[in-house]
Amino acid sequence: MRSVYTVRQVNAYIKNMFTQDFMLNRIYVRGEVSNCKYHTSGHIYFSLKDESGTIACVMFAGSRSGLSFRMQSGQTVIVLGSVSVYERDGKYQLYAKEILLDGAGLLYERFEALKRELEEMGMFAPEYKRPITAYVRRVGIVTAPTGAAVRDIMNIAGRRNPYVQLILYPALVQGEGAAASIVRGIRMLEEQQVDVIIAGRGGGSMEDLWAFNEEAVARAIFECRVPVISAVGHETDTLISDFVADLRAPTPSAAAELAVYEYAAFETRQKEYELRLKRQLLQKVREKRYSLERLAMRLKAAHPRQKLNDRRQYAADLETRLRGQMERRLDKSRHKLAIYIEKMNGLSPLKKLNQGYAYVEDQAGRTFRSVSQAQTGNRLRIYVSDGTVEARVEAAKAREDLSGSAEI
Numbered sequence: 325m326r327s328v329y330t331v332r333q334v335n336a337y338i339k340n341m342f343t344q345d346f347m348l349n350r351i352y353v354r355g356e357v358s359n360c361k362y363h364t365s366g367h368i369y370f371s372l373k374d375e376s377g378t379i380a381c382v383m384f385a386g387s388r389s390g391l392s393f394r395m396q397s398g399q400t401v402i403v404l405g406s407v408s409v410y411e412r413d414g415k416y417q418l419y420a421k422e423i424l425l426d427g428a429g430l431l432y433e434r435f436e437a438l439k440r441e442l443e444e445m446g447m448f449a450p451e452y453k454r455p456i457t458a459y460v461r462r463v464g465i466v467t468a469p470t471g472a473a474v475r476d477i478m479n480i481a482g483r484r485n486p487y488v489q490l491i492l493y494p495a496l497v498q499g500e501g502a503a504a505s506i507v508r509g510i511r512m513l514e515e516q517q518v519d520v521i522i523a524g525r526g527g528g529s530m531e532d533l534w535a536f537n538e539e540a541v542a543r544a545i546f547e548c549r550v551p552v553i554s555a556v557g558h559e560t561d562t563l564i565s566d567f568v569a570d571l572r573a574p575t576p577s578a579a580a581e582l583a584v585y586e587y588a589a590f591e592t593r594q595k596e597y598e599l600r601l602k603r604q605l606l607q608k609v610r611e612k613r614y615s616l617e618r619l620a621m622r623l624k625a626a627h628p629r630q631k632l633n634d635r636r637q638y639a640a641d642l643e644t645r646l647r648g649q650m651e652r653r654l655d656k657s658r659h660k661l662a663i664y665i666e667k668m669n670g671l672s673p674l675k676k677l678n679q680g681y682a683y684v685e686d687q688a689g690r691t692f693r694s695v696s697q698a699q700t701g702n703r704l705r706i707y708v709s710d711g712t713v714e715a716r717v718e719a720a721k722a723r724e725d726l727s728g729s730a731e732i
Contacts (some may be wrong), residue, residue, distance in 0.1 A: 339409035350676065353418060354426060356530065357399045358560045363537045370395060371423035372403060372418070373560060375527050381405070383420040398435065398562065398649070400426040400530060411500050412484065431530050435537050438564060442539070447546045448567045454551040455585060456571055457519045459590070462489045462511030463583055464521040464550070466506055469494035473526045473576035480580035485587040497525040502535035507544040521548065523565065524555030533557050535553060536565040545569050557577030592728040596617065683707040695720040 342348050355372030362368055371378050380662025381403060383391065395401070406424040442448065463481065474492060481488055493509035496502040506523060513521050523545065535541065536556045542564050545552045554569035555576040566572040573579035581612070657684045684692035687703045698720035706713040
């Protein structure tokens with residue numbers, strides 16, 4: 325506990341060690357460019373990788389004069405620079421002063437040209453990508469029979485699902501004749517009617533992986549009726565076969581993970597589905613039983629006896645209402661009739677006759693109203709309360725206070 329250092333002190337000490345190392349102050353490093361990013365500040369951040377490792381690199385904007393081409397991922401370059409520690413993160417990286425395109429750059433140019441050509445032909449279009457069968461039974465593998473790739477695929481597939489059948493086509497994956505061998509393997513496995521084909525190999529340089537950049541291999545993958553998974557190299561390797569395949573896996577192990585479903589998880593899902601199905605069936609039975617009980621209650625309510633009782637009660641209610649309405653109508657009619665009787669009594673001739681008045685008709689049966697109708701000798705009929713009287717006009721005289729008429 326006597327000597328306790330801060331993180332900054334430790335990083336500064338390590339950086340000083342790098343600075344004092346003559347070789348690290350001026351070093352040439354060959355590798356394949358990956359994760360290349362041109363920052364808005366003008367700095368270029370990238371990584372150099374080979375089959376065994378990766379180193380982070382940066383070329384600051386002030387050193388861009390040492391770069392005569394535009395870097396892209398996949399190029400093989402030689403970088404001149406110094407290795408030092410970035411104290412803030414405690415990580416070492418290569419600070420590039422000059423970058424030269426290595427001989428593998430020619431391969432990269434061929435790669436880019438073929439990529440553009442096939443892309444223009446539509447071979448990378450997503451609408452041509454076939455989905456990988458969820459539950460495969462037979463998996464075809466096109467790779468070297470003794471490489472690490474086939475062992476990784478077998479181990480992963482056996483662990484995930486021992487019931488899946490693996491069919492290996494031992495292909496050349498590097499050197500002369502590799503492309504033709506891969507094409508034969510894809511076509512042979514297609515004839516075997518496998519569910520999916522894994523075509524790939526382990527990592528290596530661009531020259532080692534070049535067979536998967538050949539146009540013949542790309543066309544065989546595109547024309548294959550069986551879905552193809554491209555699994556070449558490491559996660560940072562990108563080849564033509566990755567673009568044209570139905571699915572790209574970063575490694576052969578990942579391809580096995582994508583192609584072979586996990587049987588234990590499948591069994592677990594099946595049990596979950598079984599439990600859900602049972603719960604749903606029980607729920608349905610409960611719902612149907614409840615529905616049946618409701619229907620039974622409705623049937624009981626709809627029984628003819630119940631209907632008849634309801635109708636009787638309804639008829640009794642109607643009878644009561646009808647009687648009430650009839651009585652009200654009768655009372656109202658009686659009242660009106662009494663009023664009409666009183667009115668008729670007031671207008672009745674008999675009543676007038678009983679009061680001492682008489683009703684007079686001429687011999688033609690017309691009501692005798694005025695002295696102007698009277699002519700001497702005319703016969704008249706006079707109605708009184710207890711009979712009629714026959715009379716004859718002897719004389720007629722109008723009232724002087726009304727018309728001033730003289731005696732007729």
